[in-house]
Amino acid sequence: MKSFSYVAVSDVEDAVRAIAAEPNAKFLGGGTNLVDLMRESVESPDAIVDITRLPLTAIEELPDGGIRIGALVRNSGLAAHPMIRARYPMLSQAILHGASAQLRNMATVGGNLMQRTRCLYFYDSASPCNKREQGSGCAAIGGFTRGHAILGASEQCIATNPSDMAVALVALDAVVEVRSEHGTRRIPLADFHRLPGGTPHIETELAPDELITAVEVPGLPVAATSRYRKVRDRASYAFALVSVAAAMEVRDGRVNAVRLALGGVAPKPWRAHPAEEALLGAPATEESFGRAADAVLASAVGQGDNDFKIELARRTIVATLRRLLTDGSAA
Template identity: 65%
Template sequence: MKSFFYARATDLQSALQLLSERPNAKLLGGGTNLIDLMRENIEQPDALVDVSGLPLDRIEASADGGLVIGAAVKNTALALSPLVRERYPMLAQAVLFGASGQIRNMATVAGNIMQRTRCLYFYDRTASCNKRAPGTGCDAIGGFNRMHAILGASDSCVATHPSDMCVALAALGAVVNIVGPNGERSVPLTEFHRLPGDSPQFETVLAPNELITGVAISPIAFARHSLYRKVRDRASYAFALVSVAAAMEVREGKVCYVRLALGGVAHKPWRAFEAERALTGAPADRRVFLAAADAELAVAKGLTYNSFKIELARRVIVGAFVELANRS
């Protein structure tokens, strides 16, 4: 680990000033991902700007009945919040599936959103990785790619985004609130993370001199009947092979409202818009759920060792909607 400058921000303005003064600076919240990457010499910042003390650690009901979640809220607090558990159970479940209690006690909402891939080739400095070293190639494409992407990948990168929380936030249509030198802006979470294209090293739309202040979720009444399902190699805190965040409202046997997002399958949390379109207004039965899953996965492309994910995703999607339909 190389030497670096450390400073503790006292407010948002001091954090932004420190970022602007040191172009190769990184923000430090819980540090559960960043510190690991620094130890492995994957991340080599010139400076760490500690934002753990900023007053961004509250979960509050918004005037319209939604929620505003501060960037510094710990994952444990998010999962245990009565407001989250009552209004958006898929989000609480996703966080609990995501990591051990020790990690959840340290990890923050913004850090979870900004965490980097767990691709083995990204962590292996002897391997070719366009995300870590642009222009060197992607050894995962011809290597052991069991955990890698089946949707939205490119010839430059097939890594997946590791977050569980973000899959639920994508399904809920969450918005990421950002502040920078030019003021505040908001970006839908589905547009915050980038697909790899030819530049997988650029993972989000966050500028180097900006920081996340929180996440806003609109009121979604039917999200009270939502769930998060995760298939992984072991029951104890492994990253997803496939995960599903789903919510559905059924009236008179037909799907009125639906939300669906997938994890473990793409470079970003994957909002399943095609499946949602296929389901809306259709009968709430297994045949329709299968057709919706097939519509979403029509563009999926397997690699040597991960083609099983296509059928696995299909089954997890259908299983989630069958469960929700039975509840209705």
Template identity: 60%
Template structure:
């Protein structure tokens, strides 16, 4: 761990000013990921700005019938919030599939979006990693890549976004509200995270001087037909090998709207509107589910230890759709 200075912001504008004024400064809320990374010397911020006192912890109704999740609301408070449980059970279930109770009590919604990859090489400063040290190489491509991406990879990086919550948020088409020096802007969840390309050091499209203030959920919550299937190596406290968030709207046994997002397979929660469109108008059934799954995975590419994820993801999609449609 490096030596760093510490500041505390009590209003959002001050936090943004801190970021603008100090190169490399990082915000800290729950600290569940950042402190780990600092202890392993992966993150070496010269300055930490504590944002826990910003007034961003509330969960409130939006005029359009949606719900606003404060960036500093904890994962636990969000998952157990009555409105989330009633109207967005997919999100509640997804959050509770992640981490452990202790971590969810500390982790905030904003911080969770910024969770960094669990790639072994990224986490070990004794090895090269393009995400940690651009240009140093990606040993995962020819190395231990069982946990790694099968979609949207690049020659520079095959890391995954490891979190659960964002996968449900992608299916729910949430919108991330951010504040920067020039004011506020909205980033659709699907555009928040990015693919690694030639710049894998950037996990997302948040600018270095921007603060996440809230995550907005649209009105449609798929409360009736939804599922989150998380396939992992143990029952809890494990990152997804593959996860699927599915939300359906159905009428008379037919699917009218479908949303599907995959976790654990790419540098971002993976969605494909074409695959979703294949489901619309179809009767719920194994063939339709399989066709959507095949389409969703059509560009998947396996590496030495993770090729199994392609078929696993297809099966997980089928399972999620089956569960969602029969719920």
């Protein structure tokens, strides 16, 4: 690990001034991903701006029934919050599926959104990786691809986004609030993470001098009847092979409202708009669920080792929607 400067800040304005003054600086919140990357020399910042003292730890109700979540709210606190559990159960469940209790106690909401891929080749400095060094190549293509993307990948990168929380937030139409010296702007979470295309080293729409200050989730009545399902190689502390965040309301036997997003299958949390369009107004049946899954997976492409993910994703979508229906929570 190379030497770096360190500064602790106590207000947002100091934080954005500090990051703007050093082009190769990084914010430190919980540090559960950044510190690992620094140890592996994947990240080598010249400066660390410690933001753990910033007043960004509140969870507040919004006038529309939505919730504003401070960027430094710990994952454990968010998952346990009564309003989150009652209004957005998929979000609470996603966080609880995301990591060990120790990590949830440290990790922050903003940091979760900024965590980088867990691709083995990304962490291996002996392997070429376009995320680490643009133009060096992608060792995963033609390599071991069991955990890699089936949607949204490119010839430059086939890595997946590792976040569970972000999958639920994408399904919930969350918005990210960010601040810089130039002011405040809002980015829909569905647009926050970028697909790799020809620039896989640029992973989000966040500018280098911007700080995530909050995430806002709108009031969505359908979200109260929601679930998060995660399929992984082992029951504890493993990244998703496929995950599904789903919310559904059924009236008179037909789907009246639905939200669906996938994790573990793409370089960003994947909002399943084709599936939602296929389901809306359709009979709430196994056949409809299968057609919806087929619609979102029509463009899926396997890389050999991960071909199984296409069928696994289909079955997981159907199983999650079936569970919502059979529990009676969607009716």
